[in-house]
Amino acid sequence: MMLDIRDLHANAGNKAILKGLTLSIAPGQVHAIMGPNGSGKSTLSHVLAGKPGYEVTGGTVTWQGRDLLSMPAEERAAAGIFLAMQYPVEIPGVTTINFLRAAVNAQARLRGEKEPDAVTFLRRVKEEREKLNMSDEMVKRPVNVGFSGGEKKRNEVLQMAILKPALAILDETDSGLDIDALKVVAGGINALRAPDRSFLMITHYQRLLDYIAPDFVHVLAAGRIVTSGGPELARRLEAEGYDGIVKVA
Amino acid sequence: MADQATIDTVQSQAGERYKYGFVTDIESVKAPKGLNADIVRYISAKKNEPAWMLEWRLQSFERWLAMREPDWAKLNYPRIDYQDAYYYSEPKAKPKLESLDEVDPKLLETYKKLGIPLTEQKLLAGVAVDAVFDSVSVATTFKGKLAEAGVIFCPISEALQKHPDLVRKYLGTVVPNTDNFFATLNSAVFSDGSFVYVPPGVRCPMELSTYFRINEAQTGQFERTLIIADKGSYVSYLEGCTAPMRDENQLHAAVVELVALEDAEIKYSTVQNWYPGDENGKGGIFNFVTKRGDCRGARSRISWTQVETGSAITWKYPSCILRGDHSVGEFYSIAIANNFQQADTGTKMVHLGRNTSSRIISKGISAGRAQNTYRGLVSAHARAENARNYTQCDSLLIGNRCGAHTVPYVEARNPTVQFEHEATTSKISDDQLFYCLSRGIPAEEAVTLIVNGFCREVLQHLPMEFAVEAQKLIGVSLEGSVG
Numbered sequence: 001m002m003l004d005i006r007d008l009h010a011n012a013g014n015k016a017i018l019k020g021l022t023l024s025i026a027p028g029q030v031h032a033i034m035g036p037n038g039s040g041k042s043t044l045s046h047v048l049a050g051k052p053g054y055e056v057t058g059g060t061v062t063w064q065g066r067d068l069l070s071m072p073a074e075e076r077a078a079a080g081i082f083l084a085m086q087y088p089v090e091i092p093g094v095t096t097i098n099f100l101r102a103a104v105n106a107q108a109r110l111r112g113e114k115e116p117d118a119v120t121f122l123r124r125v126k127e128e129r130e131k132l133n134m135s136d137e138m139v140k141r142p143v144n145v146g147f148s149g150g151e152k153k154r155n156e157v158l159q160m161a162i163l164k165p166a167l168a169i170l171d172e173t174d175s176g177l178d179i180d181a182l183k184v185v186a187g188g189i190n191a192l193r194a195p196d197r198s199f200l201m202i203t204h205y206q207r208l209l210d211y212i213a214p215d216f217v218h219v220l221a222a223g224r225i226v227t228s229g230g231p232e233l234a235r236r237l238e239a240e241g242y243d244g245i246v247k248v249a
Numbered sequence: 250m251a252d253q254a255t256i257d258t259v260q261s262q263a264g265e266r267y268k269y270g271f272v273t274d275i276e277s278v279k280a281p282k283g284l285n286a287d288i289v290r291y292i293s294a295k296k297n298e299p300a301w302m303l304e305w306r307l308q309s310f311e312r313w314l315a316m317r318e319p320d321w322a323k324l325n326y327p328r329i330d331y332q333d334a335y336y337y338s339e340p341k342a343k344p345k346l347e348s349l350d351e352v353d354p355k356l357l358e359t360y361k362k363l364g365i366p367l368t369e370q371k372l373l374a375g376v377a378v379d380a381v382f383d384s385v386s387v388a389t390t391f392k393g394k395l396a397e398a399g400v401i402f403c404p405i406s407e408a409l410q411k412h413p414d415l416v417r418k419y420l421g422t423v424v425p426n427t428d429n430f431f432a433t434l435n436s437a438v439f440s441d442g443s444f445v446y447v448p449p450g451v452r453c454p455m456e457l458s459t460y461f462r463i464n465e466a467q468t469g470q471f472e473r474t475l476i477i478a479d480k481g482s483y484v485s486y487l488e489g490c491t492a493p494m495r496d497e498n499q500l501h502a503a504v505v506e507l508v509a510l511e512d513a514e515i516k517y518s519t520v521q522n523w524y525p526g527d528e529n530g531k532g533g534i535f536n537f538v539t540k541r542g543d544c545r546g547a548r549s550r551i552s553w554t555q556v557e558t559g560s561a562i563t564w565k566y567p568s569c570i571l572r573g574d575h576s577v578g579e580f581y582s583i584a585i586a587n588n589f590q591q592a593d594t595g596t597k598m599v600h601l602g603r604n605t606s607s608r609i610i611s612k613g614i615s616a617g618r619a620q621n622t623y624r625g626l627v628s629a630h631a632r633a634e635n636a637r638n639y640t641q642c643d644s645l646l647i648g649n650r651c652g653a654h655t656v657p658y659v660e661a662r663n664p665t666v667q668f669e670h671e672a673t674t675s676k677i678s679d680d681q682l683f684y685c686l687s688r689g690i691p692a693e694e695a696v697t698l699i700v701n702g703f704c705r706e707v708l709q710h711l712p713m714e715f716a717v718e719a720q721k722l723i724g725v726s727l728e729g730s731v732g
Binding site for chain 1: 688690703705
């Protein structure tokens with residue numbers, strides 16, 4: 001297993017949010033976690049990425065044989081974990097291209113690798129941004145400043161494409177996107193699917209799964225996975241709503 | 250509370266020790282401790298100055314005795330005992346040096362540690378260096394090339410010997426020896442500094458740079474710089490500073506005067522990185538500087554760019570007197586205060602002539618327990634028709650214990666004047682920091698990245714080789730206390 005979450009308990013503030021979550025993801029698999037508001041979806045993504053403000057009170061998370069929870073956030077990134085955020089952050093004055101370069105170089109250093117040269121880096125950015133229909137001007141603008149919702153999400157996918165993670169966690173990537181933007185973003189993500197890359201998609205709605213087909217669907221309720229299945233589970237959710245499924249489970 | 254995580258991250262990181270905290274072991278020649286008319290005479294005699302210069306110094310000293318130290322700045326520091334300092338010291342070196350071989354090897358070693366490339370590399374880079382070590386200039390290069398262009402670039406002590414009339418004509422005409430407590434003190438006891446004269450129509454063939462350095466413990470450093478750009482000339486002057494680590498507070502009171510005649514342009518850039526004191530607020534330089542440029546001729550232009558990261562106390566307001574019609578004044582500033590540093594800095598744009606314009610871009614960054622104040626005056630006198638000013642004043646806070654203050658003074662005595670003032674205060678948020686971390690960028694690097702982004706508009710105005718150095722310096726200055 002690439003990622004192994006066992007009986008994970010976590011608090012935000014003093015409130016218990018995750019209450020015994022267990023999940024395993026193998027290389028190349030696409031998992032979707034669906035759940036109603038407040039079920040702990042975002043907490044899961046934040047705890048995995050190492051965001052400050054959460055306290056793990058029990059359980060383990062193993063990533064490629066390492067104890068993920070003991071690693072600082074930047075080391076998790078360097079070890080191949082990428083979080084595409086629900087609300088990408090604006091960084092005034094720092095251009096996307098500089099930001100990406102800082103990230104690529106920092107990760108290389110943390111892994112003990114050589115930093116890629118500028119020409120190679122710029123060529124890669126050009127290739128990837130063109131696939132996402134992003135202009136050169138857009139990557140020269142400060143990170144996410146003045147970007148529309150769709151542009152911000154595309155910028156997340158661009159970063160993912162450049163950083164080439166082994167596990168991409170997509171936190172509500174479909175939120176705030178109209179159908180055209182969703183198609184572009186989903187297309188970008190699908191292009192990144194690979195045998196050595198796993199995805200954990202966190203979403204409230206079935207809609208995203210129409211464009212990115214998951215191998216597994218899990219339903220999260222009250223901090224625990226209450227039921228798992230294939231893509232058909234998502235369709236059932238859409239038809240019956242969370243209430244029915246969660247109660248049955 | 251939201252930023253507690255940020256602060257903790259920051260505080261947990263060990264502070265980088267001041268990189269340049271070393272003292273060169275060179276015997277020095279010192280004047281006795283304290284200040285009186287005899288010390289002033291001693292300094293003047295040491296420099297073999299003309300009688301009028303001594304007269305001016307003594308007059309300044311008399312004046313100074315009657316002056317009170319200003320207390321209007323938002324700065325807190327212990328009373329300075331002006332009698333408990335040395336006012337003159339020079340490293341013991343051979344009186345005349347023809348080449349680098351004759352320079353004290355220890356001195357050269359110091360330069361090396363500082364990264365001052367007083368070598369062939371500088372020639373390739375096209376930069377002439379007039380290195381001031383403590384109070385005495387010991388090495389000057391590239392004079393030939395400058396002389397060819399007719400540019401005079403030398404220590405002011407040398408200018409007093411070789412070009413006394415030029416010095417006499419301009420010295421004290423921008424910053425009079427009655428100007429303020431610190432400038433008047435400087436006028437009495439200034440040790441050395443740089444002198445630049447660019448003749449009419451000449452574009453100075455290289456960037457001029459001087460590295461000032463304070464080395465002797467408890468030695469006040471009183472630099473005096475005078476730059477004159479004659480009609481239609483252009484000069485770009487770079488100044489960068491570092492100082493060794495010491496526990497005693499070191500007093501520094503420099504004066505810089507710039508004169509731009511008709512159609513002339515002066516660009517003055519500073520990177521100031523004197524010892525800021527330790528993380529507990531012990532030690533550090535007290536820096537009281539008077540810098541002023543006079544756009545004396547029509548269509549003249551003076552531009553100040555400063556990156557202030559050092560000193561425990563900074564009191565500094567590089568200003569422009571826009572006397573000539575259509576003259577332009579600019580002030581681009583980055584001031585970083587970390588730990589217990591206090592900075593009260595800004596500018597004055599005094600519009601006297603018609604159609605004059607000025608631009609102020611100030612970026613203040615506060616971290617640790619530092620206090621950072623922007624203090625600026627924009628004024629237009631009755632004759633200053635159509636004067637224009639644009640001021641942008643941005644503050645960035647890192648952590649919960651520092652402060653940013655903005656004190657703009659605006660006076661317009663002419664109804665045609667247009668002054669604009671914009672100001673923002675922001676904070677590096679936990680979300681920004683986590684966004685960087687989640688991409689693999691460690692916290693300190695993230696802060697540097699964000700702060701460099703915040704300062705970008707000002708960094709762009711620095712000469713290329715300084716811009717790179719300044720970016721590195723921003724990172725070093727914020728290490729250990731920022732999040």
